[in-house]
Amino acid sequence: xxxxxxxxxxxxxxxxxLPQCLASLMPGxxxxxxxxxxxxxxxxxxxxxxxxxxxxxxxxQCERGRGRQLATGAKAARGEWLLFLHADTALTRDWxxxxxxxxTNAPGKGAYFTLAFRSDHPMAKHVASRANLRxxxxxxxxxxxxxxxxxxxxxxxxxxxxxPLMEDVALVRAIGKRRLSxxxxxxxxxxxxxxxxxxxxxxxxxxxLITRYLLGASPEKLAAAYR
Numbered sequence: 001x002x003x004x005x006x007x008x009x010x011x012x013x014x015x016x017x018l019p020q021c022l023a024s025l026m027p028g029x030x031x032x033x034x035x036x037x038x039x040x041x042x043x044x045x046x047x048x049x050x051x052x053x054x055x056x057x058x059x060x061q062c063e064r065g066r067g068r069q070l071a072t073g074a075k076a077a078r079g080e081w082l083l084f085l086h087a088d089t090a091l092t093r094d095w096x097x098x099x100x101x102x103x104t105n106a107p108g109k110g111a112y113f114t115l116a117f118r119s120d121h122p123m124a125k126h127v128a129s130r131a132n133l134r135x136x137x138x139x140x141x142x143x144x145x146x147x148x149x150x151x152x153x154x155x156x157x158x159x160x161x162x163x164p165l166m167e168d169v170a171l172v173r174a175i176g177k178r179r180l181s182x183x184x185x186x187x188x189x190x191x192x193x194x195x196x197x198x199x200x201x202x203x204x205x206x207x208x209l210i211t212r213y214l215l216g217a218s219p220e221k222l223a224a225a226y227r
Contacts, residue, residue: 139177
C-alpha cells in the first residue's frame with residue numbers, strides 16, 4: 001500500500017530555509033508515512049531546484065502566487081492526505097507520531113501544528129503563544145503552522161483559492177473550527193520578518209490585516225497593504 005501523505009511546499013527563492021524544512025521531513029520518509037514531497041515553485045532563480053533534487057523532492061513549476069502554487073501542488077499530489085508546509089518552517093521530530101495518531105483517530109478532520117519561532121528574542125514565545133491561543137479559540141491558525149488535511153475534506157471545501165493574500169485563512173474558515181485540531185508537535189518557523197519589522201509592529205499588522213479580511217476587505221487591497 002502506498003504511503004498516505006503528500007507534502008506540498010510553495011517556494012520562491014527559498015534556498016536559505018529549504019534545507020532545514022526538508023531535513024525535518026526525513027523522519028516521515030523513514031517511517032513510511034510520506035509518499036512524495038512536491039515543491040510548487042513560482043520561478044525561483046536561486047538554488048531551490050538543486051536543493052529539492054538533492055533531497056529527492058519533485059519540482060512543479062507554476063505561475064507565482066502562494067494560493068495558486070498551493071492549489072497546483074495539491075492537484076498534482078497523489079496521497080490520501082495532504083500536508084501543506086511553508087519553506088521556512090521546520091517540524092520537530094515528534095511530528096510523525098502526532099500526524100499518524102491524527103490520521104488514525106480523526107480521519108475526517110484537518111490539523112495544524114503548534115507555532116514556535118526560531119528566535120531567542122524575548123517576544124518570540126509571547127507572539128507564538130498568542131497565535132496558538134487564537135488558533136485554538138477561533139480555528140484560525142497561521143499558514144506558518146502547516147495544514148494537514150485529508151484529500152476528501154480538501155476537495156469538499158474547495159481547496160486553496162487563487163488569492164494574493166489570505167488563502168490560508170479562507171481555507172481554514174471553510175473547514176471550520178470543529179474540523180480542525182492543534183497537534184502538539186511544533187512548526188518552528190523563521191522569525192526573519194518579525195526581526196526585520198519589529199515584533200510588536202509585525203504582530204499587530206498581521207492581526208489588523210486578518211481583522212480587515214474577516215470584515216470584508218478584498219485580498220487585493222490587503223496584499224497591497226501587506227507589501
